Amino acid sequence: MRIGVLxxxxxxxxxxxxxxxxxxxxxxLHGDVAVGYLDGWRxxxxxxxxxxxxxxxxxxxxxxxxxxxxxxxNPFATxxxxxxxxxxxxxxxxxxxxxxxxxxxxxxxxxxxALGVCAVGVPKTIDNDLSGTEVTFGFHTAVETATEAIDRLxxxxxxxxxxxxxxxxxRHVGWIATYAGIAGGADEILVPEVPFEVAEVCDRIKQRHxxxxxxxxxxxxxxxxxxPGPDLDSAKAATTPRTIDQFGHAxxxxxxxxxxxxxxxRTGYExxxxxxxxxxxxxxxxAYDRVLATRFGVEAVAAVHDGTxxxxxxxxxxxxxxxxxxxxxxxxxxxxxxxxxxVAAPFFG
Ligand code: F6P
Numbered sequence: 402m403r404i405g406v407l408x409x410x411x412x413x414x415x416x417x418x419x420x421x422x423x424x425x426x427x428x429x430l431h432g433d434v435a436v437g438y439l440d441g442w443r444x445x446x447x448x449x450x451x452x453x454x455x456x457x458x459x460x461x462x463x464x465x466x467x468x469x470x471x472x473x474x475n476p477f478a479t480x481x482x483x484x485x486x487x488x489x490x491x492x493x494x495x496x497x498x499x500x501x502x503x504x505x506x507x508x509x510x511x512x513x514x515a516l517g518v519c520a521v522g523v524p525k526t527i528d529n530d531l532s533g534t535e536v537t538f539g540f541h542t543a544v545e546t547a548t549e550a551i552d553r554l555x556x557x558x559x560x561x562x563x564x565x566x567x568x569x570x571x572r573h574v575g576w577i578a579t580y581a582g583i584a585g586g587a588d589e590i591l592v593p594e595v596p597f598e599v600a601e602v603c604d605r606i607k608q609r610h611x612x613x614x615x616x617x618x619x620x621x622x623x624x625x626x627x628x629p630g631p632d633l634d635s636a637k638a639a640t641t642p643r644t645i646d647q648f649g650h651a652x653x654x655x656x657x658x659x660x661x662x663x664x665x666x667r668t669g670y671e672x673x674x675x676x677x678x679x680x681x682x683x684x685x686x687x688a689y690d691r692v693l694a695t696r697f698g699v700e701a702v703a704a705v706h707d708g709t710x711x712x713x714x715x716x717x718x719x720x721x722x723x724x725x726x727x728x729x730x731x732x733x734x735x736x737x738x739x740x741x742x743x744v745a746a747p748f749f750g
Contacts, residue, residue, distance in 0.1 A: 402433045404705060405495040406453065408467040409441030409474075409506030413527045413539030414686035415694035417461035417468055419501050422698025424458045431706055436493060441502070442509055443474035446482060448489045462691055465684045475647035476509060487516050497705040499698075501525050503537070504730045505648040507713060511726035514711045521704045522713035522726050523697045527682055529576040533729035534715035538694040543570070543681040544580040550677055551585030551618060558616035564606060564664050564672040568657025570681050571622045572650070575736040577681065578622035583745050588617040590745050591660075593624035594736050599632050599660070603667045605750030610670060617670075621660055623653040635659070654678070696721050 404427055408416045420437065427433030435453035438444035451469075461468065476482035490498060497519045500510040503526035510520040524531045527543035547569050558565040567587075571577040575592020582590035588609060591597045606617050626640075627633045639659040642651030654676060661674035686694065693716065700714040700721045712723040 402427070402431065402496040402705065403494050404433050404435050404702075405438055405450070405490060405493065405498040406435055406469070407438040407441055407444060407498070407500055408469050408471050408525070409500065409502035409509075410471060411503070411526065411682060412466050412471045413525055413682050414465045414542040414684060415538035415690040416466065416501060416525060417458075417464045418686060418691050418694035419523050419525070419538070419698040419701075420453065420468065421458040421461040422695045423499050423702055424453045425455050426699050427702045427705070428455045431702070433702070436495065437469045440470040440472040441474055441506060442476050442486065443472040444469070445486045445489055446474060446476055446479070448493065450493065462695075463685045465686065473505065473646040473648060475505065477512060478647040483513060483516055486513060487518055490518060497521065497710070499523060499701045499705070503528070503531055504733065507531075507726055508730040511711065511730055514726065519710040520726070521701045521710060522729065523701050524713055524715060524729065527577065528571050528574055530572065530574040530733040530735070531729055532731060532734045533713055533724040534717070536693070536716055538686070538690045538697060539682075540576065541689040541693070542684070542687045543577050544584065545687050546681050546684065547577055547581035547677055548584040550675070550680070551581060551587065551620065554675060555585070555616070555618050558618055561671065562615045564617045564619065564661070564668070564670050566619045566621055566657045566661040566664070566672065566674040568621050568623055568654070568674065568676040570677070571624060572653065573624045574733060575622045575625070575741070578620050578625070579736055579740050579745060582620035583740070585618065585620070586748065587620040587745070589619040589749050590741060591619070591621040591625040592736055592741065593622055593626070594738065595741065596626055596628040596633075598628055599663050599667070603664060606664065606670065607668055609750050619660070619664075621657050623656060625656055632663075
């Protein structure tokens, strides 16, 4: 078979490991020929692709990023775009397409499926916000990176008796903040799913410092905001999104800086902030993500050869399964709040 492969949306560690798995297992087990589209759906729209021979991908397991490049191009945002995409795939003789991405990329795969494209999805995102799978590859690596950063922030916070606010990614879900916050022993974790009260956060910090704590490390998700009121207005003014992508997502960031300023103003404790940003997306995947990405890629090839299209490979109860794409892209998987309230919160303040 002739299999097209693309990586779309924000990159994350493990993308290359999936590409390697698809190319190697497809080639060795089935004699498939793989073609890599460049820069996500943009490559399909512009008919830009490269041949993916096994020799070209064998060293990819540990490499971060994606050798195919990525973009947030949405064929459905362009007049006639879906027709261009289907025509180009047909023109390239693509029998099946393995789309590696998050809800946006896989949402396009699902919609093109209705137009006759034989697509299988592979769930990718550091945010871990994709429904239908317990975990996406890339999340584990991002959490490791954020945890290491929190550990480092802790020692300098202690030296200077400061409050340090660490802003992490995650868009509108608090998975990275909560996992990294628990792992790093955060004194406060603020997530988009639970609007926070600045006065309460400051009270807990004060209590901690009055008990003899010399420093505090707060982890805030980039999408977290205060409860409605003047603080919300002020935070929104300070974090106004700069750009909106073709899927309607605003670029987030700035809540950590705003919060650090507020904490210092209200408590009198010297405060700093650090935004981890794209450091969380770069670099080599952890062993866990290398294994998960490889399992996903192997299963995607199996699904192609079973003729099981319109599905996403997924992790459920430790096993790799196939779920309908519409289950994955319908709505984001928000944080399991029990983790925050029962596992993380007892350690706050
Ligand atoms: O979805 C992954 C993600 O890293 C989000 O956590 C973040 O909000 C966004 O992508 C950043 O996107 P960009 O790299 O386009 O600024």
